[in-house]
Amino acid sequence: MSVAGAADSTFDTVLVIDFGAQYAQLIARRVRECHVYSEIVPSTMPVAEMLAKRPKAIILSGGPASIYADGAPQVPEGLFETGIPTLGICYGFQAMVRGLGGSVERTGRSEFGRTRLDCATDTVLFHTLPGVQSVWMSHGDSVVEAPAGFRVSGSTASTPVAAMEDPERALFGVQFHPEVMHTEHGQALLRHFLYDGAGCRPNWTMVNIVEEQVARVRSEVGAKRVVCALSGGVDSAVAGALVQRAIGDQLTCVFVDHGLLRKGEAEQVEKDFVAATGVSLKVVDAQDRFLDALAGVSDPEEKRKIIGREFIRVFEQAAREVVAAGGAADEPVEFLVQGTLYPDVVESGGGTGTANIKSHHNVGGLPEDLRFTLVEPLRELFKDEVRRVGEELGLPAEMVWRQPFPGPGLGIRIIGSVTRERLDILREADAIARDELSRAGLDRHIWQCPVVLLADVRSVGVQGDGRTYGHPVVLRPVTSEDAMTADWAQVPYEVLGTISNRITNEVPEINRVTLDVTSKPPGTIEWE
Numbered sequence: 001m002s003v004a005g006a007a008d009s010t011f012d013t014v015l016v017i018d019f020g021a022q023y024a025q026l027i028a029r030r031v032r033e034c035h036v037y038s039e040i041v042p043s044t045m046p047v048a049e050m051l052a053k054r055p056k057a058i059i060l061s062g063g064p065a066s067i068y069a070d071g072a073p074q075v076p077e078g079l080f081e082t083g084i085p086t087l088g089i090c091y092g093f094q095a096m097v098r099g100l101g102g103s104v105e106r107t108g109r110s111e112f113g114r115t116r117l118d119c120a121t122d123t124v125l126f127h128t129l130p131g132v133q134s135v136w137m138s139h140g141d142s143v144v145e146a147p148a149g150f151r152v153s154g155s156t157a158s159t160p161v162a163a164m165e166d167p168e169r170a171l172f173g174v175q176f177h178p179e180v181m182h183t184e185h186g187q188a189l190l191r192h193f194l195y196d197g198a199g200c201r202p203n204w205t206m207v208n209i210v211e212e213q214v215a216r217v218r219s220e221v222g223a224k225r226v227v228c229a230l231s232g233g234v235d236s237a238v239a240g241a242l243v244q245r246a247i248g249d250q251l252t253c254v255f256v257d258h259g260l261l262r263k264g265e266a267e268q269v270e271k272d273f274v275a276a277t278g279v280s281l282k283v284v285d286a287q288d289r290f291l292d293a294l295a296g297v298s299d300p301e302e303k304r305k306i307i308g309r310e311f312i313r314v315f316e317q318a319a320r321e322v323v324a325a326g327g328a329a330d331e332p333v334e335f336l337v338q339g340t341l342y343p344d345v346v347e348s349g350g351g352t353g354t355a356n357i358k359s360h361h362n363v364g365g366l367p368e369d370l371r372f373t374l375v376e377p378l379r380e381l382f383k384d385e386v387r388r389v390g391e392e393l394g395l396p397a398e399m400v401w402r403q404p405f406p407g408p409g410l411g412i413r414i415i416g417s418v419t420r421e422r423l424d425i426l427r428e429a430d431a432i433a434r435d436e437l438s439r440a441g442l443d444r445h446i447w448q449c450p451v452v453l454l455a456d457v458r459s460v461g462v463q464g465d466g467r468t469y470g471h472p473v474v475l476r477p478v479t480s481e482d483a484m485t486a487d488w489a490q491v492p493y494e495v496l497g498t499i500s501n502r503i504t505n506e507v508p509e510i511n512r513v514t515l516d517v518t519s520k521p522p523g524t525i526e527w528e
């Protein structure tokens with residue numbers, strides 16, 4: 001999100017200074033949940049540039065380095081002299097301590113995961129909260145001495161200085177991670193810092209995101225034509241609706257039927273999205289193209305790269321047709337809208353120093369010769385935030401609350417190479433699982449339930465007194481808040497029983513149904 005204009009507007013800005021954290025985006029998102037605008041900046045940004053953004057408060061993130069190591073990132077020169085209220089988290093806490101004359105050491109007493117914190121409740125950060133609480137830790141270094149002027153306000157069995165504050169200077173620090181869901185009172189602590197410690201006003205909402213992005217798209221695109229990659233999923237529906245609000249009929253949406261879709265999907269997009277928005281939609285049948293390109297390929301990353309590339313080739317062709325339809329003298333379409341979200345970016349290795357887990361087709365799977373300028377108004381948001389933006393834009397609830405379905409579709413749910421026959425088998429099994437989960441009223445409880453076909457595995461069965469040698473499928477129902485982490489969903493046994501029965505009865509090639517009971521981490525949601 002751009003912060004252009006934020007300095008003059010009526011909402012406050014909080015800068016999250018990123019030291020290479022796993023959770024920098026999560027911190028920014030938690031701040032937004034407190035209705036305060038937040039933006040991430042690298043720790044190498046000079047203080048003058050930060051000041052130009054007129055931050056009302058600053059949060060120093062965690063990070064993988066040891067603060068006393070050679071070359072470890074430090075707090076930008078002069079930051080503490082600005083008088084801006086600041087909260088240090090984990091590495092950021094250690095950096096604050098070191099920058100102000102306290103000391104940090106490797107004490108040999110690491111803490112990872114759930115930890116008991118004893119805290120003083122007559123403090124800014126912990127007032128109204130219990131004096132003993134459960135917090136999430138992840139550190140090897142510890143503060144052994146707080147800088148002069150600070151009151152130590154929290155400790156654990158292994159870390160005597162686990163929280164500190166100096167309300168006079170509006171400086172605060174915690175060793176644990178208030179931004180993660182597992183820290184019991186993390187969100188309350190952030191609120192206390194923002195409202196009480198830093199005087200931020202809780203007046204920033206999804207309306208601001210919509211207004212800001214609409215203005216940004218307008219100024220970026222001008223009077224030019226734009227195509228939007230529309231899947232019928234939540235993210236592209238919201239991105240498309242947002243861009244439509246900005247530029248109206250300069251927009252054409254393109255839906256690609258790549259042959260990797262679920263049952264009924266193509267029809268649904270044509271019907272629902274056009275009805276809700278009145279947008280102009282182009283449907284491209286590209287089944288042969290994708291299936292030919294995928295023939296014989298079983299490596300997941302290779303599949304993803306092929307799918308990412310073919311998507312773009314289809315959008316290029318569609319864009320040429322849009323131009324041709326508008327008159328031969330028209331210039332080529334420069335902009336492509338995608339419903340990319342932050343988790344797509346971070347898993348593709350696009351965060352600051354983060355690992356590539358899998359190349360999402362719309363980020364890491366894009367071809368190198370991409371000529372479109374991407375317009376991705378949701379790129380820094382998480383799914384549940386996008387849903388709220390969708391509601392704000394007036395999209396129907398069924399659309400906003402749909403379960404996610406990955407762009408590479410059933411192609412990454414066939415373990416082995418992708419063929420038409422295998423797709424047909426999986427499509428049937430998937431439709432049954434979806435049908436029964438909906439019937440059981442579990443759609444909102446479950447984040448999504450991939451059905452995975454183990455196409456290169458066969459097992460022996462007995463059906464109708466005869467031997468079968470069929471394929472297993474795996475049910476992977478998960479619960480999640482934002483797809484960054486997930487847990488296996490505890491679907492009632494009766495529902496699982498019905499799904500298993502129906503799949504083995506109705507899909508002749510499948511003679512075994514199994515259940516995946518792995519959280520993320522260590523598993524990811526999709527198998528490839």
Ligand SMILES: Nc1ncnc2c1ncn2[C@@H]1O[C@H](COP(=O)(O)OP(=O)(O)OP(=O)(O)O)[C@@H](O)[C@H]1O
Nearest residue numbers: 229230231233234235236256338339404405406407
């Ligand atoms: N079949 C498709 N046709 C056109 N664009 C697609 C298609 N599938 C995916 N995309 C593009 O890729 C982006 C990423 O896909 P992704 O599945 O993450 O998002 P989504 O489908 O919009 O939402 P959801 O996560 O709810 O499924 C989409 O937002 C869309 O821009």
Ligand SMILES: O=c1[nH]c(=O)c2[nH+]cn([C@@H]3O[C@H](COP(=O)(O)O)[C@@H](O)[C@H]3O)c2[nH]1
Nearest residue numbers: 359360361404405406407408483524525526
């Ligand atoms: O559009 C997409 N393109 C992709 O390449 C892709 N890979 C995974 N997903 C979806 O992202 C979420 C997290 O999935 P994983 O735990 O498998 O990484 C889950 O919701 C997945 O369905 C994708 N969506």
Ligand SMILES: NC(=O)CC[C@H](N)C(=O)O
Nearest residue numbers: 062063090091139140141
């Ligand atoms: N999560 C963090 O920020 C860790 C900080 C530092 N690398 C430590 O181990 O203590």
Ligand SMILES: [Mg+2]
Nearest residue numbers: 233405406407
């Ligand atoms: Mg999708």
